[in-house]
Amino acid sequence: MNFEQVDRVRPLVWQNNHLLVLDQRELPHRQSHLVCRTSSEVAEAIHVLAVRGAPAIGIAGAFGVVLAAHAVQADTGAEALQRIDLELTALEQARPTAVNLRWAVQRMRSLLQAMGSDWREGVLSAAQAIQSEDLAANYRMGRFGADCLSEGARVMTHCNTGSLATAGFGTALGVIRAGIAIGRIAKIYASETRPWLQGSRLTIWELLQDGIPATLIIDSASAYLMQQGLIDAVIVGADRICANGDVANKIGTYAHALAAKAHGVKVMVVAPSSTIDMATASGTHIAIEQRPGTELTHIGGAEIGARAAAVYNPVFDITPATCIDFLVTERGVITHPDASKMAAIFGPLSSP
Numbered sequence: 001m002n003f004e005q006v007d008r009v010r011p012l013v014w015q016n017n018h019l020l021v022l023d024q025r026e027l028p029h030r031q032s033h034l035v036c037r038t039s040s041e042v043a044e045a046i047h048v049l050a051v052r053g054a055p056a057i058g059i060a061g062a063f064g065v066v067l068a069a070h071a072v073q074a075d076t077g078a079e080a081l082q083r084i085d086l087e088l089t090a091l092e093q094a095r096p097t098a099v100n101l102r103w104a105v106q107r108m109r110s111l112l113q114a115m116g117s118d119w120r121e122g123v124l125s126a127a128q129a130i131q132s133e134d135l136a137a138n139y140r141m142g143r144f145g146a147d148c149l150s151e152g153a154r155v156m157t158h159c160n161t162g163s164l165a166t167a168g169f170g171t172a173l174g175v176i177r178a179g180i181a182i183g184r185i186a187k188i189y190a191s192e193t194r195p196w197l198q199g200s201r202l203t204i205w206e207l208l209q210d211g212i213p214a215t216l217i218i219d220s221a222s223a224y225l226m227q228q229g230l231i232d233a234v235i236v237g238a239d240r241i242c243a244n245g246d247v248a249n250k251i252g253t254y255a256h257a258l259a260a261k262a263h264g265v266k267v268m269v270v271a272p273s274s275t276i277d278m279a280t281a282s283g284t285h286i287a288i289e290q291r292p293g294t295e296l297t298h299i300g301g302a303e304i305g306a307r308a309a310a311v312y313n314p315v316f317d318i319t320p321a322t323c324i325d326f327l328v329t330e331r332g333v334i335t336h337p338d339a340s341k342m343a344a345i346f347g348p349l350s351s352p
Contacts (some may be wrong), residue, residue, distance in 0.1 A: 039068035053165020058100030077115025137330035145175030161237035245321030245337030246283030283318030
């Protein structure tokens with residue numbers, strides 16, 4: 001499988017001791033990079049959605065730890081960690097729902113704690129390893145997920161789960177890329193994904209960059225397309241997957257999954273094991289991030305429609321495990337996930 005022919009975009013590049021972040025707020029009309037030289041600049045890039053997608057946020061967080069550590073003088077990694085503890089806590093809190101950010105920062109904390117006098121090189125190598133591991137995991141998930149699709153599959157995806165949201169290749173979009181590479185997918189629909197339009201701005205842009213044709217639809221059109229028999233599978237990513245298989249993902253995912261269940265359309269969730277949160281029993285325990293109301297009332301800084309007395313703007317929703325046909329990680333495929341199947345692969349429910 002020639003992955004390179006369907007994967008050319010990279011959202012995060014470590015260069016000359018700083019992190020280059022492809023500013024996704026400017027896409028698709030302009031490609032510009034933020035230059036992050038401090039952990040606070042990385043945290044801000046995460047918070048304002050210049051970088052988004054759970055795996056990419058985790059990778060950015062890992063490099064944020066590198067920037068924080070390199071800014072202090074210390075003889076050992078443990079000493080450096082003690083001096084940057086508050087910065088790392090702020091970095092972890094830049095986005096609360098996606099578990100990958102906390103996972104990556106905690107992994108970097110543990111590794112730094114154990115490092116000796118060569119900690120400067122070691123902490124950078126640790127962040128680069130997280131990035132490389134994610135790309136390798138995406139390749140594996142692409143193969144696993146593509147094998148679950150029928151020949152000539154017509155698929156729909158929601159939000160952006162491609163190279164922009166990961167180290168490269170993508171999770172759900174990686175499965176779609178792999179399906180294209182082996183000739184298994186015949187048609188791709190991408191929902192616009194209100195209010196940030198990640199589907200129309202990012203997913204469609206990514207696919208076009210790689211020469212892959214796709215069709216854009218409004219979010220509320222998916223049920224109609226399923227009713228007309230035009231969609232065989234819904235393929236999405238995840239920001240957190242609970243111990244019972246419940247999935248937190250971009251708002252609108254639950255509605256697509258319900259429509260799919262009503263019309264006999266398969267639902268596939270694709271995410272690396274770093275997205276698995278075995279300390280959270282079910283989706284009812286997940287804190288859902290709320291975003292500013294202006295994201296709904298304004299587009300490009302311009303106010304649209306009538307002024308609302310109040311705006312409710314949750315960024316994520318919870319799709320119950322009962323709606324999911326395939327859960328794909330780099331460890332393999334779980335069909336119809338539940339608590340026992342999750343525990344068999346990822347271990348028992350752990351303490352938070």
